[in-house]
Amino acid sequence: MLLETPIFQAYRGEATPRFVNEAELEYAKLLDYYGVPWMYEPHTFVLERDEDGRVTEAFTPDFYLPEQDLYLEVTVMKQSLVTRKNRKLRKLRALYPDVRIKLFYERDFARLAARYGLQQAS
Amino acid sequence: MTGRSGLDERIGDVYLTADELRARVRELGDEIAHDYAGREPLLVGTLKACIPFIADLSMAMPIAHHLDFVALAGYGHAQLGGHEQIRLLKDLDREIAGRDVVLVDEVVDTGLTLHYLTRTFRLRSPGSLVCAALFDRPYRRLVDDLPIRYVGFTVPDEFFAGYGFDVDERWRNLPDLHLVRRF
Numbered sequence: 001m002l003l004e005t006p007i008f009q010a011y012r013g014e015a016t017p018r019f020v021n022e023a024e025l026e027y028a029k030l031l032d033y034y035g036v037p038w039m040y041e042p043h044t045f046v047l048e049r050d051e052d053g054r055v056t057e058a059f060t061p062d063f064y065l066p067e068q069d070l071y072l073e074v075t076v077m078k079q080s081l082v083t084r085k086n087r088k089l090r091k092l093r094a095l096y097p098d099v100r101i102k103l104f105y106e107r108d109f110a111r112l113a114a115r116y117g118l119q120q121a122s
Numbered sequence: 123m124t125g126r127s128g129l130d131e132r133i134g135d136v137y138l139t140a141d142e143l144r145a146r147v148r149e150l151g152d153e154i155a156h157d158y159a160g161r162e163p164l165l166v167g168t169l170k171a172c173i174p175f176i177a178d179l180s181m182a183m184p185i186a187h188h189l190d191f192v193a194l195a196g197y198g199h200a201q202l203g204g205h206e207q208i209r210l211l212k213d214l215d216r217e218i219a220g221r222d223v224v225l226v227d228e229v230v231d232t233g234l235t236l237h238y239l240t241r242t243f244r245l246r247s248p249g250s251l252v253c254a255a256l257f258d259r260p261y262r263r264l265v266d267d268l269p270i271r272y273v274g275f276t277v278p279d280e281f282f283a284g285y286g287f288d289v290d291e292r293w294r295n296l297p298d299l300h301l302v303r304r305f
Contacts, residue, residue, distance in 0.1 A: 035241070
């Protein structure tokens with residue numbers, strides 16, 4: 001599915017963001033509408049390396065809000081399927097305790113969609 | 123969609139009665155009046171949902187204060203595509219430089235609206251700037267740096283009608299706060 005690429009005004013990244021699902025795009029539009037500076041996947045956090053120092057597990061949160069120093073991770077997986085993501089998040093918090101991150105689940109997006117009239121994937 | 127009671131069928135049970143709301147608002151009014159004793163704060167309401175709250179709050183504050191209002195273009199009215207940004211449909215009637223400003227908001231949810239207002243008003247150099255929110259729904263906060271000093275109730279993640287909250291622009295006038303059924 002090819003997602004639209006609007007002209008964003010509060011986007012603070014360089015490369016054009018390539019969203020992987022409708023929910024990411026809608027969160028981006030919402031942040032942009034309210035003028036909250038945001039970046040898309042600007043940082044990757046290493047979670048695990050093998051004996052040779054090669055990265056074997058990493059986590060790249062979807063959004064970073066530089067003024068808030070806050071990461072947002074958006075998932076559209078059903079609640080029952082988010083165990084792996086939750087585990088990664090716990091690991092990230094343990095390894096990088098100063099990093100502030102919030103995870104938004106599918107149910108959160110559904111609520112926001114109802115409140116703001118966001119586009120939901122069919 | 124009207125039920126036997128004459129209300130919209132989506133209007134559900136009472137979550138907070140008018141008496142419970144007014145009692146809490148009176149407490150907030152006392153608290154704000156105490157904090158701003160000897161000063162004349164400016165209460166700024168965000169139209170339209172805040173109307174019952176700011177009216178009750180103002181009457182509960184036994185100190186001199188001023189009232190003003192702003193109206194914002196909500197996201198629901200924006201053209202999709204991210205080309206638009208939030209803007210004031212109605213700005214303040216007076217300057218706020220050096221003034222003690224209390225933003226009066228019915229509910230803080232994602233925090234995006236309050237974030238915008240805070241950012242906008244700080245550019246005008248108020249003496250101080252805080253927010254009084256009747257309801258806090260902190261479950262999906264997208265921004266954190268918000269000057270929320272007074273909170274009436276932390277409410278569950280539900281839709282409400284009455285005491286300023288609407289369903290399709292109706293039922294803001296209901297004195298109690300009702301849950302809204304979603305079909």
